[in-house]
Amino acid sequence: MQHVGDATPRKRGLASLRRRLFRAETPLLAGTVVLIGYLTLLPLGYLLWQAFFDDGTFTLDFFREAYAAYGLGELAWNSLVFAFGSTVLAVTVGTALAYVVVRTDVPWRTLLFVAALVPLIVPGVLYTIAWIFLASPRTGALNKLLEPLFGPGKIDVFSMWGMILVEGLHLAPLAFLLMAAAFRSMDPALEEAAVTSGARPLTAFWRVTLPLMRPALSASILILAIRAVEAFEVPALLGLPDGTWVFTSRIWRSLGEYPPAFGQAGAYALSLLTLALIGVLAHTILSRRGRSFQTVTGKGFRPRPVRLGAWRWPALAAVLAYVAVAAVLPLLVLFYVSTQPFYSSVSLEGLSQMTLESYRQLLGDEQLLGAARNSLLLGVGCATAVMLSMAVVSWLLVRTRIRGRWLVDGLAFLPIAIPGLVLGVALLIIYLRAPVPVYGTLWILFIAYFTRFMPYGIRSSSISMAQVGRELEESAHVCGASWWSTFRRVLLPLMLPGLVAGWIYIMLVSLRELSTSILLYSPGNEVLSIVIWERYENGAFPELAALGMLMVLVTGALAAAAYRLSIKRGVRGV
Amino acid sequence: MLTVRDLVKRYDGGKVQAVAGVSFEVPESQFFTLLGPSGCGKTTTLRCLAGLERPDAGEIVLARRTLYSDREAIDVRASDRGVGLVFQSYAIWPHMNVHDNVAFPLTVGPRRRRLSKREIRERVEHVLSVVKLDELAARPATDLSGGQQQRLALGRALVMQPPLLLLDEPLSNLDARLREEMRVELKRLQRELNVTAVYVTHDQVEALAMSNTIAIMAEGRIEQIGPPREIYQRPASRFVADFVGGANIIDGVVARREPNNVLRIETPIGPLRAVSTFPYVAAARVLVVVRPEHVTLSANDLGQDGGNSWRGRVLGTGYMGDTVDHIVTVGVLTLRARTAPQASAVHGTEVTVGFAPADCVLVPGDG
Numbered sequence: 001m002q003h004v005g006d007a008t009p010r011k012r013g014l015a016s017l018r019r020r021l022f023r024a025e026t027p028l029l030a031g032t033v034v035l036i037g038y039l040t041l042l043p044l045g046y047l048l049w050q051a052f053f054d055d056g057t058f059t060l061d062f063f064r065e066a067y068a069a070y071g072l073g074e075l076a077w078n079s080l081v082f083a084f085g086s087t088v089l090a091v092t093v094g095t096a097l098a099y100v101v102v103r104t105d106v107p108w109r110t111l112l113f114v115a116a117l118v119p120l121i122v123p124g125v126l127y128t129i130a131w132i133f134l135a136s137p138r139t140g141a142l143n144k145l146l147e148p149l150f151g152p153g154k155i156d157v158f159s160m161w162g163m164i165l166v167e168g169l170h171l172a173p174l175a176f177l178l179m180a181a182a183f184r185s186m187d188p189a190l191e192e193a194a195v196t197s198g199a200r201p202l203t204a205f206w207r208v209t210l211p212l213m214r215p216a217l218s219a220s221i222l223i224l225a226i227r228a229v230e231a232f233e234v235p236a237l238l239g240l241p242d243g244t245w246v247f248t249s250r251i252w253r254s255l256g257e258y259p260p261a262f263g264q265a266g267a268y269a270l271s272l273l274t275l276a277l278i279g280v281l282a283h284t285i286l287s288r289r290g291r292s293f294q295t296v297t298g299k300g301f302r303p304r305p306v307r308l309g310a311w312r313w314p315a316l317a318a319v320l321a322y323v324a325v326a327a328v329l330p331l332l333v334l335f336y337v338s339t340q341p342f343y344s345s346v347s348l349e350g351l352s353q354m355t356l357e358s359y360r361q362l363l364g365d366e367q368l369l370g371a372a373r374n375s376l377l378l379g380v381g382c383a384t385a386v387m388l389s390m391a392v393v394s395w396l397l398v399r400t401r402i403r404g405r406w407l408v409d410g411l412a413f414l415p416i417a418i419p420g421l422v423l424g425v426a427l428l429i430i431y432l433r434a435p436v437p438v439y440g441t442l443w444i445l446f447i448a449y450f451t452r453f454m455p456y457g458i459r460s461s462s463i464s465m466a467q468v469g470r471e472l473e474e475s476a477h478v479c480g481a482s483w484w485s486t487f488r489r490v491l492l493p494l495m496l497p498g499l500v501a502g503w504i505y506i507m508l509v510s511l512r513e514l515s516t517s518i519l520l521y522s523p524g525n526e527v528l529s530i531v532i533w534e535r536y537e538n539g540a541f542p543e544l545a546a547l548g549m550l551m552v553l554v555t556g557a558l559a560a561a562a563y564r565l566s567i568k569r570g571v572r573g574v
Numbered sequence: 575m576l577t578v579r580d581l582v583k584r585y586d587g588g589k590v591q592a593v594a595g596v597s598f599e600v601p602e603s604q605f606f607t608l609l610g611p612s613g614c615g616k617t618t619t620l621r622c623l624a625g626l627e628r629p630d631a632g633e634i635v636l637a638r639r640t641l642y643s644d645r646e647a648i649d650v651r652a653s654d655r656g657v658g659l660v661f662q663s664y665a666i667w668p669h670m671n672v673h674d675n676v677a678f679p680l681t682v683g684p685r686r687r688r689l690s691k692r693e694i695r696e697r698v699e700h701v702l703s704v705v706k707l708d709e710l711a712a713r714p715a716t717d718l719s720g721g722q723q724q725r726l727a728l729g730r731a732l733v734m735q736p737p738l739l740l741l742d743e744p745l746s747n748l749d750a751r752l753r754e755e756m757r758v759e760l761k762r763l764q765r766e767l768n769v770t771a772v773y774v775t776h777d778q779v780e781a782l783a784m785s786n787t788i789a790i791m792a793e794g795r796i797e798q799i800g801p802p803r804e805i806y807q808r809p810a811s812r813f814v815a816d817f818v819g820g821a822n823i824i825d826g827v828v829a830r831r832e833p834n835n836v837l838r839i840e841t842p843i844g845p846l847r848a849v850s851t852f853p854y855v856a857a858a859r860v861l862v863v864v865r866p867e868h869v870t871l872s873a874n875d876l877g878q879d880g881g882n883s884w885r886g887r888v889l890g891t892g893y894m895g896d897t898v899d900h901i902v903t904v905g906v907l908t909l910r911a912r913t914a915p916q917a918s919a920v921h922g923t924e925v926t927v928g929f930a931p932a933d934c935v936l937v938p939g940d941g
Contacts, residue, residue, distance in 0.1 A: 187663055187665065189661040189662075189663050189665035190665045190667060192624075192626050192652075192659075192661070192665065193659070193661060193665035193667070193727075193730070194667075194678070194682070195625075195626070195651075195652045195653050196624050196625070196626070196652050196653070196655070196657065196658070196659040196731075197653075197678055197679035197682060197730065197734070198653050198654070198656065198679050198682050198683045198734065199653055199678075199679075199682040200651075200653050200682075201653075203682050207678070207682070208667055211667075211669040212667070212668070212669055214669070304626070304627075307628075
């Protein structure tokens, strides 16, 4: 009885404390929820409306038109073949790389880890163009090099195979990161138990390691497949000349016509969105079931590499060969082209006329300087806005027991399933007609970037929030601090490393962004990736290459900073 | 049966010596324990035996077959050694059921030595009944409780009928009651199957209860090898005395020899008498080791106790149920005393502290 007497006033004290806190935080939270709902639901709603309604009446004409012009069957087939092919390539390469680099005693492991990530810092548009320089049938450097052996134009990057190769190589580092994390978190004793049971390393790999990796593998496959389905740069640059259409390139084309066919674009966009949503849904279900495998991990262990013995050097050679093809060759050809006075294929003659003229020209280019300023503004502004607002939202998700939290979580995470082009289409439809003067300014890009990168923000801040003990916050409340000053003076500083890592990552992806920007930019509001795209269309290759080299330097530095921060926190963001 | 000679294992390019010249021998069907604090090199030694770690020097011979020798450049692969290993984390494969976990070792060896399907099934069934998991053969391995996973790991290690069974802290992840149960079970299985076992633990109770022979390890070296009784009653160094059973250790200098193997020793709390057959000379530095359960407390004034008694004050007590632990200050020293509850003293009181000369163990002093 004594206990009851003790507990009741204490409980009442806590409840009133909680009630007092709520009064302060409710408007802030309500505001955030409305903002997120506006950003994610409005575009989707407009998209549906645009695709199914013509002047207020329900119609399926847009779908009919869209698929009359180009068969749904073939479009879906191309999209799937492309996504499937590049996913298989990326996951196979990424998994093999991850195993060798993380779990074996291959020489120079740290160096290889970093090298394997290099394609990740090259923006997609640049990576694709670099491969055009390398493997276009007529002027590609590789074709020139191999001509004496096999005859002209044997490698054709403008084909389904070329698309799969380039997209697969560009996605491989992502598969590598996902699988490396999975290999790292596996208790090596599981493999060692197989070896002491009499299994040779290869048997142990097939019968123990690989089956254990199955949840991680299927997750990686789905994530990559979604990325490949919504990829824009590769299909647009490599598929168009060849007439290999996929959903993304089709959307872009139907908006490039005059007058823009919004209804058709909406119809394509909805189809693509459906595909992406199916993938995300499958991933969510799988990752929920996959947890049953993780029961044995988490106990303290020192990872010990598998001894490759005689295979150490062949394994190193294989990894280096991959790095050469996926990272060194594209960067080398970009550098070469950037030093040429005018574009020509790689030749000895070219080496003698190397010049830094293109770099000098960049500095005097008004359009380019404007684009650089825009990219910087958007990157910094968007990263800051996303991280700050998502820090507040993650507090709501992690710390409170408010009903309907899952809805906020889902809404903030939903854009991960919206392909960049689809979001672009939706925003275009909204703001072309909206009475607010957003279209034709940088603000429309800001809104787009904010929406697209919200999921990254919510994830990295939720993780950092979960790492800060609840009692640190409670003790501040008990000391008399208000909700806002607790948030500002206790939580934010403690979450800072995680928030900064997320900030840098969003900065990085903002710089790379092309597929949304290409629908929403207007003259004077270009960003750097758009400038590269335009220069490619105009054939200004050396300038484009020089700009690309500078961008890679910047994104490389950002990625290195993010990586360092995430190592310190023991979390690896993707 | 198993001979380990001058085993050395270095880490970080030779900077850290995890195992610094370890030698021991384990006769057939004996239970041998490597006991020591974490980081003493016991697990590394075990992993060298299993072939998971490549030693830098030394020799490992199992049943006249050299598994490792730096001189002869022999290093048999882990998969070819045929020893059973039970991991601390059990390392149960979560993607297989109970039966498949145990059957695995029988299905991966060289083809010519493989058993038929029927033989495999019989062997697995037999082993599962030995570890009392026969009812659960079709269960997913992840559905098992901690104790069951433990038995499964044991079954998997035994199914090959290995000449040597290695166990790496197998009980450390179990709760206290289950641990005691498994301790008895493990010892019973080892004796029944007559398998030679090398057991690694940091828990002295496990080591004392299960082993035929214990090797105490510290900083990569073996401090003392012997049967449990000898280790406990005749520790050979300060480390062993302290690590096994937390003895009272009093620094002293031999003053003179008295009849009946009694030595008179000068200590910081005055002279005391200890029995020792070792020919210590006068002025030799020694450590006097006294187990807490040999220290008596009484409210009376100074008694006889062969002269080993002092006045002290009880600083703290800890009631353990069957015994009471006391912290007692005697002059500049703090001693631990463990008594029956009815013989315990009250916190803060003055007591007479004593121990018999025959209960003192002398260890050569440091330096």
